[in-house]
Amino acid sequence: MKKLFPRELRKGQPTLEEIASIPRQPIVFVLDDVQDTFNVGALFRVADAVAAERVYLCGQTPTPPNPRIHKAAVGTEQWVPWEYHADIIELITELKAQGKTIIAVEQHPRSVSYAELRVQLPAALIVGHETRGISEKVLERADVIVELPMLGVTRSLTVAAAAAVIAYKLLESYRP
16 A cells, blocks of 8 residues: 555545445444543544444534544544434444444453454444443443453553454454
């Protein structure tokens, strides 16, 4: 793959035709009370990078338009499809009815290592509050809880970094 320079990376907002032509992958991101606008923006970038179907912003998660989200998202929040849902439990019920596997990214006694993750798409990837994590009521409804091994001193990653690793793991074996 060719190395791109900054001016090539930020070539401006895509046209409506370019947006419509993106082959969306059967992954959605669900943000459960993610508080930091940097993380919200970074998750829009991850969603764009993997061509996710949609981003769902739930609970107290800040929403666009927001200049801090825009800066971190480098504009991707303008073309990545997104919706706000106040009630994440109702959203999870809807996503399950659509046939999506609910994957919570969290350190938890029931979690499996990302290396052991074997899930068929479509899937909904849930990340949570930066300090409290994903609520227990959401974890109870997850089909699988997955975590990344923390081998150094820091015991966690940003929610965007963790979501990126898991999203690419899901896409490894996906063939439309």
